[in-house]
Amino acid sequence: MIKLVGIEKRYEDEGESTLALAGVSFEIKKGEFVAIMGPSGSGKSTLLHILSFLDRPTSGEYFFNGHNVNDLTDLDMAHIRNSEMGFIFQSFNLLSRHTVFENVAMPLMYSHDVPIERRKHLVERAVASVGLEEKLYMEAGKLSGGQKQRVAIARALIGNPGVIFADEPTGNLDSKSGAQVMSILHDLHEKGHTIILVTHETYTAEFANRLIHIKDGRLDSDRPIVKARHSKAEFFK
Amino acid sequence: MRAYDSIRMAVAGVRHAKMRSFLTMLGIVIGIASVILLMSIGNSAQAVIINQVKGIGSNLVFVLPGASKSSKFSSPAASQGIIIKTLVKEDADALSREASIVAVAPEVRGQAKIVYGSNDTTATFIGVTGPYFSVRDFVVAEGRTFTDGEVNSYERVAVLGSEIAKTLFGGYDPLGKMIRLKDVAFRVVGVLEPKGVGPGGIDQDNAVIIPITVAQKQLLGIDYYNLITLQASDSYTSEFVKQRVFSIIRESHHITNPDKDDFDIRTQEDALSLLGNITSILTLFLTSIAFISLVVGGIGIMNIMLVSVIERTREIGLRKAVGATNGDILQQFLWESVILTFVGGLVGIMVGGLLTVGIYFILVDIVKTNWVFSLPVSAIGLAAGVSTLTGLVFGLYPARQAAKKSPIEALRYE
Numbered sequence: 001m002i003k004l005v006g007i008e009k010r011y012e013d014e015g016e017s018t019l020a021l022a023g024v025s026f027e028i029k030k031g032e033f034v035a036i037m038g039p040s041g042s043g044k045s046t047l048l049h050i051l052s053f054l055d056r057p058t059s060g061e062y063f064f065n066g067h068n069v070n071d072l073t074d075l076d077m078a079h080i081r082n083s084e085m086g087f088i089f090q091s092f093n094l095l096s097r098h099t100v101f102e103n104v105a106m107p108l109m110y111s112h113d114v115p116i117e118r119r120k121h122l123v124e125r126a127v128a129s130v131g132l133e134e135k136l137y138m139e140a141g142k143l144s145g146g147q148k149q150r151v152a153i154a155r156a157l158i159g160n161p162g163v164i165f166a167d168e169p170t171g172n173l174d175s176k177s178g179a180q181v182m183s184i185l186h187d188l189h190e191k192g193h194t195i196i197l198v199t200h201e202t203y204t205a206e207f208a209n210r211l212i213h214i215k216d217g218r219l220d221s222d223r224p225i226v227k228a229r230h231s232k233a234e235f236f237k
Numbered sequence: 238m239r240a241y242d243s244i245r246m247a248v249a250g251v252r253h254a255k256m257r258s259f260l261t262m263l264g265i266v267i268g269i270a271s272v273i274l275l276m277s278i279g280n281s282a283q284a285v286i287i288n289q290v291k292g293i294g295s296n297l298v299f300v301l302p303g304a305s306k307s308s309k310f311s312s313p314a315a316s317q318g319i320i321i322k323t324l325v326k327e328d329a330d331a332l333s334r335e336a337s338i339v340a341v342a343p344e345v346r347g348q349a350k351i352v353y354g355s356n357d358t359t360a361t362f363i364g365v366t367g368p369y370f371s372v373r374d375f376v377v378a379e380g381r382t383f384t385d386g387e388v389n390s391y392e393r394v395a396v397l398g399s400e401i402a403k404t405l406f407g408g409y410d411p412l413g414k415m416i417r418l419k420d421v422a423f424r425v426v427g428v429l430e431p432k433g434v435g436p437g438g439i440d441q442d443n444a445v446i447i448p449i450t451v452a453q454k455q456l457l458g459i460d461y462y463n464l465i466t467l468q469a470s471d472s473y474t475s476e477f478v479k480q481r482v483f484s485i486i487r488e489s490h491h492i493t494n495p496d497k498d499d500f501d502i503r504t505q506e507d508a509l510s511l512l513g514n515i516t517s518i519l520t521l522f523l524t525s526i527a528f529i530s531l532v533v534g535g536i537g538i539m540n541i542m543l544v545s546v547i548e549r550t551r552e553i554g555l556r557k558a559v560g561a562t563n564g565d566i567l568q569q570f571l572w573e574s575v576i577l578t579f580v581g582g583l584v585g586i587m588v589g590g591l592l593t594v595g596i597y598f599i600l601v602d603i604v605k606t607n608w609v610f611s612l613p614v615s616a617i618g619l620a621a622g623v624s625t626l627t628g629l630v631f632g633l634y635p636a637r638q639a640a641k642k643s644p645i646e647a648l649r650y651e
Contacts, residue, residue, distance in 0.1 A: 054558060054645040075562055082560020093555045093648070097253045109242040110560035116241070155559070 001163065001194060002028040002051065007060035009046050009217075020046040022217040023060070028196065028210075030162065033189040035208035035225070036198045043217040045167060048198045052085055052165040053077040065162075082110045086156030090168035092148040094155075096141030100127060103140050104154045111159060126154040130184055146177025153184050163194040170204055182207050238565040247572035251580075254545070261541040262581035264534030265627065269585025269620045270592065271527035273612070276619075277593040279520025280611035286512050288609065289433055290505060294374045297505045298478050300324060300332075300465040300486065304498045322461040323490065323499040329465055331489045337478045340468040342369040345452050345459065351445055352417040353405040360401050362418055362445045364452025370396075372468045373435070380412045380427035388448040391455075395423035399431045400442040416445070419456050423447060433607060475504040531623065534581070535631035542574050542635035553639055554647025567640040574632025575625055582624025586617055 009021040020043045028034055038044040049055040050062065053069070062069040064080065072080070087093075094103045104123045108114050114122065127133055130150035135143060140151060149169060156164050166185065170178035186207050189195050199205050206225060213221040251258045302321035324343070333341045345364040350357055367385040369375075375382070383394045395416060402411050402425075411425045423445075432441040453459050469478040479502050486500050487493070546553070553566055561569075593612050600608035 049645050052558075054648070055643075078557065078560050078562045081558060087558050089648070093551065093558075095552060095555075098249065102249070106556070107559040109246070110238055110556075110562070110565060116239070159560075 001030045001065060003061075003063040004051075005061040005063075007047075007050060007057045007062060009043070009050060009055070010058040020217055021050070021057070024214070024217070024219050025060075026212060026219060026222055028194065030194055031189075031192055032210055033185075033195045033208040034197065034210045034212060035205035036196065036212045036214060037200060037202075037205055038214035038220070040200075042214045044198050044214045046217075047214060048165055048167055048196065051196060052087065053081050078110070082107055083113065083159060084162050086159065086161040086164040088149070088152050088156050088164065088166040088169045090171040092145075092152045092172070094140040094148055094151055096139065098140060099137050100132060100140055100143070100151050100154075101136050103151055104158055106155060107159050114159075122158055123154075126158045127151070129157065130154045144177070145173050146180055149173060149177065149181050150184065153181065157188070161193070163196060164188060166195065166197045168199055169197070170199070170201065178204070238561070238568065240568075243565070243568045243572050244576075246569050247576050250545075250569070250573045251576055257541060257545070258577060261538055261577050262584065264537035265531070265578050265581030265624055266534075266585040266588060268527065268531030268534040268627075269582045269624050270589035271530050272524060272620050272623070273586055273589025273616055274592050274596075275523035275527045276520060276616040277589070277612050278596070279516065279523050280613050280616075281597075281609050282519065283513065283516035284609040284611055285607055286516055287509060288607070290508050290512060292374065292433065293435060293505070294372050294466070294468065295505075296469045296471060296475065297372070298338075298467040298469055298475060298482060299503045300328070300467065300482060301501045301503065302461070302463070302499070304501055321499070322459070324462040324465060325460065326462075328486055328489050328500075329462070331485050332465065332467060332482065335481055335485055337470050337473040337481055338467050339470050340368040340372045342366060342372040342466040342468075343449060343462040343464070344369060344466070345449060345457060345461075345463050346439070347452065347457050349418045349456065351401070351405065353411075353414060356405050356407075358401065358404050360443050360445060361439055362447055362452060362456065363439070364447055364449035364456070366449050368468075369446070369466070372466055375432060375441075376430040378428045378430045379410070380425070382427055382446075383448060388450050391450050392448060393421060393423045393451055393455075394426045394448065396427040396429060396446040397425055398429055398440075398442040398444045398446075400440070401445060402428045404443075418445065418447070421451070421455050423451075475506055479504055528623075531627060535578075535627040538574055538578060538628065539631040539635060542570065542632055543638065545573075546570065546635050546639040549639075550642065550647045550650035553642050554644050554650065557642070557644035558648060563640040566642075567636045570636035570639045571629065571632050574636070575628035578624045578628030578632075579621070582621050585624065586620050589620070590617075 004027070005025050007021055007024045008019065011018045011020060024047060036044045036047060046055070050057050056069065065084065067080075069077070101123055104126055105119055108119050108122065124133065124136065127136055130153050132147060132150055132154070135147065140148065143151065164185070169181050169185070173181060182204060185195055185197070195208070197204070197208060205211055209225055211221070211223055211225050212219065302324040326343070329341050329343045332338055343366060347362055348359060349362055350359050366388050367383065370382040378399065382396055383392065387394055397405070397411060405411065405416065406414070411428060414425050415422050416425060417423070435441040467478070467482065469475055482502050487495070487498065490499060492498060556566060590612055593610070597608060597610045600606045
């Protein structure tokens, strides 16, 4: 599904050049749950931005579902982000004065595949899947942090994307809300979604089945996570 | 993205920032209201002036003493206060024999102290012949006018304008009463309906109209005319009649070289076209001033939209992250500015319309003028179109700024 070959990302700022990623290569197969970890400034967020088409690499090759990203236009990348990717951000990124419904429906507005009359059904289903059907017409700004992140997950799911990118999804949440969010991600993985998670919390990373460790912009390690706890119930003990 | 979604999103954007939207619209409301108001004032002024010219009579040709050598825009010598004695009875008689002319109405004018009992006032008197009243479309309110028989027999009769009748007689009936002009007594035989200002700027409601023979011999001591008004037959164009009049008077004055003309001819069309030109320029001038305020409003829109783009940078990043293209973002912000200016334009049209109605009532009911109500559909259409166009033009730059943002930089914006 995803193949990176020698990806480099260099930032130029006032004549100063910073190498954020230095020749990163790996593959992610459909249905994997991958955690990317690393110390602050290691390049893990940069890597996630490149993987999720929010940014382009300076050099190297990135293949997504067989497409070489270097051959895609900005328009192609926007369409792929809309139809095949879902995003969950640390800071939720909801439009606080819009309702839950409007926030969750947002990706559908940019989709040419979903007719307007299907939207309501899809939004209701996505919101129900995160347990917030009662809050459908509430302003997003009035929700708690955990509820906001669940709305963000519903928004990420609305287009039924193949891959979900989560950037520190529990970073702004208390432990109970964090556990709820991770439980939802766990369920999504069980249903076959590919999940790529950036985190600095070992506890959160343990939900994944593979851990990529980045250090100084390079791939430090890439190993499967041996699950000491095998059931969902065990995770949330 | 579908237009339906773009518009819905733009409406939501406007609704979520009510105060900012209101303040942004205010500039456009003022601009459009000014355009409507000033265009309407210009049109009303044009209608008032043209009505006044048309009210003088219909199909009229004016023969003035003295020549004006240049264009129709130069005033004739007689109207510049120069006494010219070239128009005489023989000219009027010659003109009355012309088939294309149905009526000839010579006139003389002067100023005199007019006395009735202990009331007196200084006013214009106009010496005329019988046909004058019908040629100039005067309507008799009380009594009658006088006939050519009374003119030829030097009868001292007078017809009063509506205002001077009030000044001299108050609420009393003036008919049959004697008034004095330069110590000559005249019997009042009629009072006219209000008529307003006539040719030469004379307030016809404050004038006394008397037989031309009496005015020439007993009041002024002259044998020439100040003006001859002709009513052309409907079967002929005024231009044809004008050319005929030129030939007749040149023949009467023994003029062979047109450069030596000692008279001038103006038609009602000349006056209408001249006044039409002047009022069109006035309307254009007023409208231009209003458009300046619209441009200022447009710059206000651009300014606020730029602020809005900066404030909503993270929203732009989020929308791009979930699949919005540059075109989608451009559309969203462009629709917002167009909705703001369009709604501002509609409110401006309503405000401008209300002000126009207000001015009409003030001028007609309080100031008592002959103001004409005019709210041209073209002004409304123009205002709606221009306001929308203002949104497009001044919204384009901020919308492009929004569309150009990189998704990741926009998402990182603090």
